[in-house]
Amino acid sequence: MSILSPFRNLLNTRHDIARNLKTKGKKVIGWSCTYTPEELIYAVSALPLMVFGDVENTKLADIYLPVNTCSFARGCFNTALKGDYDYLDGFVASSSCDNRDKIFDMWRHHAEIPYMHFVNTPHTRTKRAQTFFYEEILKLKTWLEKSFGRMIPEIRLKNAVEIYNENRRLLRRVYDLRKKEPPLISGVEALEIVLSSMVMLKENHNELLNRLLAEVSSRADPPKGGVRLLVAGSVMDNSKLLKIVEAVGGSVVADDWCTGSRYFWNLVDSNGDPLHAIADRYLNKIPSSFMLGQEERFGHSMKMAKTFDVDAAIVFTLKFCDTHLFDAPQLKEKLRTQGLPVLLLEWEHSLSGLAQMKTRIEAFIEMVGGV
């Protein structure tokens, strides 16, 4: 058994784990956008759990959603309709893109979750936006306290911040393992590590990470490496795409997407009032494409490419994800000026058109590997 197996197992059994925690009296609250301040949910003694989408089929969601809807959001809605998440005690949505906003309406109309809350995320970081977002976070806190009948004292928040920051620091150390050639962990493994952190209690995840870091250098099954790649784009909630990339000779050593480095790169300032610090952290973290800070976002990709010494980049977007689709050609140009070959890839979460995509990735990697 690989030392990486626990992460994958956790990911695969996440529903059972959550249900199990519930029998012990724990509340489970879903979230779907990485701009949701999980620390607050954690501090109300609940398990914050990211909702992942169905990949294989989305028949139920297809009844209600037109074809031109983001397939990730579609997949999430499908799981809700199917009842995969019927154990959720609450759900926190966030206004980060048109697909999400409108699908939140669909959830309200069609899926039954006892408590739902919507966090209005600004798209700018002006002083007024900071205040507005802080007020939104306050409202989230009040909502959590009221819905779950438990106050969130400052001390609990501080504790949450500490545990979350620890997780972020550890994840960065895990990412550092990929600077080596060949990397000590593969891109698929790194993704599964990050994803598993989103569906379990962070203190348990921290333990696993510590163990991994202690043992990884002597692992028996290191990845074989390949063409070093940066993969940048929107969201990735399963490892299907990366598995293809790594099966045809790619080695994903750096990433820039919501559920990758952007998820944990920035820490919460642990001095001062935790609520303000949390609000600041989330609004000012490396921006997703719905935020105005485009240059900063591109800058992060470029920096990742450099620090992780990549040979090429894949810029991927989910179909119908407008914010990323507009950015993609511009990010491609930026990375090109850094001397990197770039492949633009639009993909369906459901992986339809797989064969063709595989051929394109393979050809790209061959091309890069050949030079």
Next chain:
Amino acid sequence: MEKSEIDRRLQTTKGFYRNYVRKFYEDAHKTKAEGTPVAWVASTFPIEMLLATNVFPVWPENYASICAAKHVSVRLCEIAESKGFSKDLCSYARCVIGSLFEKRANLPEGGLPKPDFLVTSTSACDTHYKWFQVISRHFNVPLFLLDVPYNIKGKSSSHLEKEHIEFYVSGLNQLIDFLEVQTGKKIDKRRLQETIALSDQTSKLWMEILDYRKTIPVPMGARDAFSAVFFMLCIPSTHMAIEFYTKLNSEVRKRVENNFGITEHEKYRLIWDNLPLWYNLEFFEYLKKQGAVVVAETFSHVWMGRLDPVKPMEALAKKYLPNFANCSIDRKIDLIEDLAEKFKVDGIILPTNWGCRMMSVGETIVKEEILKRLGIPSLIIDVDSSDWRSFNETQIKKRVEVFLQMLNRDN
């Protein structure tokens, strides 16, 4: 028969494109050449703020609809696609991005005059600011983003939260700072109030015009509404707009008094949601031939709203925040419900828009809810406003005909 139908066209909107739209773009180019700053602006932006300054605002979305009506939009979209912009993005955006790479001589009205800066908001769609980022980068000109909170259903779908109004107003104050830097001139508060007062007047006239369409037979159809709404969108607070709407208002009123409709055979009264098929405005004529008239469009109803000039900033917040594009889908459902009752409607056409999430996702709930609340059926047609490449006219017409027959059975 044919002849009498032609005679039923409104006089005021005759030659609308030539007399007003073309003139508008000529003025834009002229003013730009004379040194007045030109701003590109997106819909649902409080355009009054620009009209109150010495800035000439032009509207890329309007320009894209012109390109579609003139059947050049697809060619321009293809240029954008060749630059890496996805075919699934909003066709307005693709069309205008494409036009940046095309010779002016090949563009309707010589293209859009080069912007000195761009202003947009988050209040309609993600496309607006992402698209404008592309343009801003292309011309290397500044972009101002008015950050607007999404209006999730509160107590009611039109309820406005105090914090949202405050946030909006603070955004307008930032906009003033931005405009002052861009134009090098202080904003004239008196002129702002005058502009708001004019916009209010324009809106009042427009609301009256739309209201006349409650009459049976309907005195004005969708084609005229989609033309005439131009003033509400592009220059709502000008004397020209008021003059035009006064004329249109009295012509439509006379029709109501004389019981004169756009067709002799009005059988079905419809609401048309979202955008028309700009490349196929004849579609409304086709509907008319089936006895179906469009008596209200959600599109023409979203731009209006009375404005209190004494409090210009709050007035703008209250006009633009409840725009259904910025609200949960309940807002649109309530609007359609209201229109359906007031305008005595038999059916609703819900065209989605391929590149537009805002106009596509949620239409199934609209359909379900309106049926539940009023027993009125809807027809969802999957189309695109400006990209006709996947438009299957025969198939769509067939579906419309089946839908109309069903309405017939219901009667």
